[in-house]
Amino acid sequence: MNEKAVLRRSIIDLCKVDSTREESTDDAIRKVREKRGNDDKENLWDYVVALGAQLSRPPFDPYREKIRLKTEIGRKGTTKIILKIPILLYGEFNLSQSSQDALNLALNDLVDDNSTIGIISKGEPYDERKYSHFQIVNDVNKISDPEGIVMKYDDISIIERIKKARKEFCGPILVEVDEDFSEYTHRLLETGVDGILINTEKITKSVKYAEKHAISVIHDARETINAFYQGKENDGVSLIVTGDMDSTGKIVKSAGLGADVVGYNISLLIAKTGSYSEDFFDEIVTAKKIYNHMIATKNELTGIPAAIGYSNFHNLSPKDFRTSSLKASLEGEILLEGVNKTYREIVKEILDEYINTKKVTIDQQQKQKITEMILLEAN
Secondary structure (H helix, E strand, O other): OOHHHHHHHHHHHHHHOOOOOOOOHHHHHHHHHHHOOOOOOOOHHHHEEEOOOEOOEOOOOOOOOOOEOOEEEOOOOOOOEEEOOOEEEEOOOOOOHHHHHHHHHHHHHHHHOOOOOEEEEOOOOOOOOOOOEEEEOOOHHHOOOOOEEEEEOOOOOHHHHHHHHHHHOOOOEEEEOOOOHHHHHHHHHHHOOOEEEEEHHHHOOOOOOOOOOHHHHHHHHHHHHHHHOOOOOOOOOEEEEEOOOOOHHHHHHHHHHOOOEEEEEHHHHHHHHOOEOOOOEOHHHHHHHHHHHHHHHHHHHHHHHHHHOOOEHHHOOHHHEEEOOHHHHHHHOOEEOOOOOOHHHHHHHHHHHHHHHHOOOOOHHHHHHHHHHHHHHHO
């Protein structure tokens, strides 16, 4: 039995018996995966769903009303990069010349269709490109001719390199951070960085996030940026999220958790759309498939916010989602289905009720410590 069979069975059971099931659908799916011997981490994305439009916020018709996807990367005083779809192609890769040609054709066609996306790469793309390029650089003296640059964080020289680059470069500067981003992001932003890039696949393999999901990384990164701007307006700092964002659903959920732009793996894109045979690769056909894939993604990215009741993709927030997973609720501060509260809020309420009922004397710091111990045990 697979996951789809479990879902079908649960629907049939509900139709037959108007009573609570002894086993939840989530638990049944977990058992199926355990029988398959799947040692991978539990995919919490599967337990997060969008909350549809309501009477207080009716849906939009994406075919009749414009749904805004436009995204600007760059703070005040910086030459901003404008994306018409909030996607940056990203990945450390070695593409064949044919794949590079197909990709370049597709990205130029997307610009012509007012559907601009950008690209992050170490190498220099084509001279005749119409799309924006972020160059991955370690040495600021080797910046070629990009619209933006990406540096990787190191705690030795990053601040000095940013300052030097800012003197000579007016485009957006992004920094790819590691798992300790919460400790130093404020210094990066004070130095003038335009965006923070997190790779959830890399960070969730670290010791700090070993038992956590990408949801936790995105949530924590957004909270870190928000803490820097507490009491003042964000002047344009962007959060770019890359990793396992290989579907429209994950892109939308990432945006709801706080991502401004999502990095889409280039190699995965080519693999999904390439036309291969033993000795043949059709560049024109592949370029058209890449183009069609991105246009389809664009349509989905406008359709989902519209169904939720937004005309702007970036209005999505954690409150627009629900989850049946306590772990997902805890890691992303997502409301639980049925109760419309986060797991953290429920724990706090129960603890407050116990303290009041038993008339326990406890200060706020002790209460916070007990709450965190309960949540840590649950996670």
